[in-house]
Amino acid sequence: MASEKINTSDHLNYNTVYQSQGGYPQGGYPQGAYPQAGYPQGGYPQGGYPQAGYPSGGYPPPPQPGFQPAGYGAQGYGDPAGYAGQGSNFGEDADVKGFDFNEQSIRKSFIRKVYGILMCQLLVTLSFITLFLYHTPTKLWVQRNTFMFWIAFAVVLVTLIAMACCHSVRRTAPMNFIFLGIFTVAESFLLGVTSSMYASDAVMIAVGLTAAVCLALTLFAFQTKWDFTVMGGALLCATVVLLIFGIVAIFVPGKTMTLIYASLGALIFSLYLIYDTQLMMGGKHKFTISPEEYVFAALNLYLDIINIFIYILTIIGAVRD
Template sequence: MWQNQGVYPGGDQNQGYPQGGYPQGGYPQGGYPQGGYPQGGYAQPAYPPAGQGPYPQPGGYPPQPGFQPSYGAGGGGGYGEPTGYQSPEGVGFGEDGQVKGFDFTDQTIRKAFIRKVYSILMCQLLVTLGFIGLFIFNENTRSWFRANQYMVWVAFAVVLVTLIAMACCDSVRRQSPMNFIFLAIFTLAQSFLLGATSSAYDADAVLMAVGITAAICLALTLFAFQTKWDFTVMGGFLLCATVVLLLFGILLIFMRSKIMMLVYASIGALLFSFYLVYDTQLMMGGKHKYSISPEEYIFAALNLYLDIVNIFIYILTIIGLVRD
């Protein structure tokens, strides 16, 4: 038991706390020692050295998979706020935004993206249907077109230029309102070409092709949303099939055959039906291996529109060949 003598063992009289810290067993009887607090403050160090004890080593918390925080100017060992989230390898935005994956973990983002794409697509299809109706039902328009057939080449050049610009330039298809301007010009030119093409067929054949195309696209879209099969991995196969179809079409320029044309149109309609499912699942994201970035709503709408247009052209060709 300590005696109340004003000093502690190991310390000097009337100099405050002992050199070795507080004595074990608590404070001595009689209250605090005489002489007040020690000069120079409390003993150091207050925390264990870096790398020891319960505190993390300098550099912050250990990295977790997929999360790489970066810290501010607080120096080594500081715990600044992380600046962002880096997706795991294989999942990210991708520079071209075509088939580079984006992890649609947020259902709100994915649904808003899909709504925007289909809203743009519906506007494109309405404009196209208006041009087709104008060409097949308005005799003045058909007469004007027969007198100015060079407009087909002008429209084709506009379609080609705007399509290449939107497909190859990120600044064109991502920056608003430039992306909407280019898409509007492309849609008007493409609709003019479709109207001019439809004017060569009977009105009932065109309406039949429109109805069949609408039924096919609706069925394939519902299938793409419901199926467990992942069609986004078929990009290489679809590219090879497109090259074969292109060469087949060039061959038919020199070999006129009704049967071969019918086979060519049937293969084309089937191929772009696969493309419609493929592009729809790219837009959906989620469980599929590849998906389009939410920033690419113009590109997604353009893909779907071209798929529907090509299906319509091949269906119209089949109906025309059967009726001829």
């Protein structure tokens, strides 16, 4: 108790003397005397405070698991492990929105997904064509029930318009896969009915030629330095001209007219295949398709291949007739 009284008395004397002299001595506080406000609770941080002061707005929050904003780690606030200098963390799935489509890993994953969906569509279509071509009871049943053709045609139109016009339909899973599956089955049914009107060897020749043409055009689209993504307007005009020419060909039938019409159609949709492939690739091309549109990209490529097959089959049939 005596020592506490002495210290308290000394502390009051020090404060009285220092305040009367206009402040505290330059040499610092004497032992046993502390400033009135006291030191901060918890003590000073190890290593001291930064010399340049605190950053405006305070320090950023600690990194959370998952995705990080672009540029995180560039200002010294931390760099995700394994991605030093890149400024972002790709997390578990790279095929999500919020990332630059020019990133190589995102583009490759997007292309793999599109071609995976496309291969499933083509396998379903080829199965229907084979069934209608070689299974006689099925072929006879379709020929007796022509209303099935028009039902499938209506389903194709409805699902195609829904996927082309509604972003939520083609971007929201599993709705996009449901609509794409219904469209693929209906379109495969139509192709099966159409193929059953031709000889089996003619159909197989058309399938082989379509596969060869599409493979060659796809490799060309991946390798060429020409940018076909700027040809969207020209291809649209060519499609309108082809549509008008097809209406005229209905009223002016003939082998020559059919050959010209089918040849123009095969040429235009071959250009469309290159165009849609480069839209999917992105990178050096002027226009690209979003990585969220993998269903729409697969639908475009599927329609291009199907139209090329139909026009090649029409050419073979016209030559044989």
